[in-house]
Amino acid sequence: MKYCDLHIHSTASDGTFTPEKIARRAKNYRLSGISITDHDTVNAVKEGQVIAERYGLDYIPGLEISTSELEGRMHILGYFIDIENKDLHGLLARLIESREQRVKAIIEKLDALGILCTVEDIERITNGATIGRPHIAEHLVKIGAVDNIWEAFDLYLAAGKPAYVRKWAPSPKEAIEVIHGAGGLAVAAHPGVTDGMMDYIPELVEFGIDGIEAFYPFHKQEDQERARQLAEEYNLVITGGSDCHGTRRGEPLLGVFKVRYECLLKLRERWEE
Ligand code: AMP
Ligand code: MN
Ligand code: MN
Ligand code: MN
Numbered sequence: 001m002k003y004c005d006l007h008i009h010s011t012a013s014d015g016t017f018t019p020e021k022i023a024r025r026a027k028n029y030r031l032s033g034i035s036i037t038d039h040d041t042v043n044a045v046k047e048g049q050v051i052a053e054r055y056g057l058d059y060i061p062g063l064e065i066s067t068s069e070l071e072g073r074m075h076i077l078g079y080f081i082d083i084e085n086k087d088l089h090g091l092l093a094r095l096i097e098s099r100e101q102r103v104k105a106i107i108e109k110l111d112a113l114g115i116l117c118t119v120e121d122i123e124r125i126t127n128g129a130t131i132g133r134p135h136i137a138e139h140l141v142k143i144g145a146v147d148n149i150w151e152a153f154d155l156y157l158a159a160g161k162p163a164y165v166r167k168w169a170p171s172p173k174e175a176i177e178v179i180h181g182a183g184g185l186a187v188a189a190h191p192g193v194t195d196g197m198m199d200y201i202p203e204l205v206e207f208g209i210d211g212i213e214a215f216y217p218f219h220k221q222e223d224q225e226r227a228r229q230l231a232e233e234y235n236l237v238i239t240g241g242s243d244c245h246g247t248r249r250g251e252p253l254l255g256v257f258k259v260r261y262e263c264l265l266k267l268r269e270r271w272e273e
Contacts, residue, residue: 002261004033006060007077007189007213007241008254010048011127013038014134016246019048022254023055029255033058033264035079035241040066040095041130042083058264064189065179066095066169071159073194076175077213077239080271081184088182091170098168099131106136109163110156115145133157134248149248172200173207180208185271187211187239191230192223198230205234210270215240215259237270239263 008022009015017025019036026034034057036048045061052059060079067074081088103122110117117139125135137152146152156163170178176186186209191197193216201212214227215238231238240259244252 002032003258004261004264006035007243010044012044013130014132023051027055032261035060035062037062037064065175067172068169075189077187078179078184081182085182102167105165176207185210192219211237214238217257
């Protein structure tokens with residue numbers, strides 16, 4: 001049996017593995033194909049492709065776009081996107097800008113709560129990656145404000161918590177349109193862990209969504225089943241992946257959670273149609 005992983009984060013966003021490490025680990029765990037899908041950036045795509053080819057891995061250019069819906073937790077994966085596409089770059093530039101603005105606002109809120117944190121502190125952790133709350137969480141752990149990153153979200157950073165700030169993000173419709181404009185396929189990410197997203201699928205279908213992520217480490221059996229039913233009903237491609245963030249969320253899931261390579265092949269078939 002051959003396997004793949006279509007949802008992986010690298011050091012270009014909030015993962016801790018470089019593209020090199022991702023490809024090497026994927027190879028060691030006997031995966032046949034991968035897609036690096038960083039939050040709101042395609043910065044690792046090219047490097048990933050070159051290294052994956054060197055390791056003899058099948059590779060799909062990808063990304064994961066944040067959208068405005070469901071408290072900003074509705075994410076849309078894009079596959080086979082042309083990473084040189086101008087509209088895609090325009091959208092990602094707006095997202096990066098909104099992420100940077102938000103970090104400043106979060107830092108102000110933390111300051112008001114008596115927690116010391118500067119933009120420079122966070123930039124030392126991001127090291128050029130698209131900045132996100134996990135980087136701030138890491139800083140809070142580092143200075144002993146919390147014991148671990150989950151506590152950082154629970155006490156400060158999650159929606160509704162005292163240092164939460166919402167970021168601008170495109171509507172799901174716009175995200176799907178931009179992915180299509182860049183020649184790619186749009187896939188609803190982890191609909192079972194984003195509250196309300198399963199019910200939203202028919203609307204995403206109207207906007208032209210192509211696939212649904214059914215296989216996901218934090219999906220319950222019933223989530224997977226519901227995603228399969230929706231795929232059947234709306235003729236969506238089924239995908240899956242580990243959502244590995246390197247070591248940032250405990251044990252790395254890359255190679256441990258894997259999906260049948262057939263998923264990658266079916267996705268490519270749909271793209272070639
Ligand atoms: P951001 O992209 O800045 O909005 O941050 C969202 C990211 O934070 C997600 O992609 C996850 O990697 C991580 N995350 C979100 N909620 C939690 C949580 N409760 N505990 C740990 N990590 C989280
Ligand atoms: Mn993340
Ligand atoms: Mn996501
Ligand atoms: Mn992800």
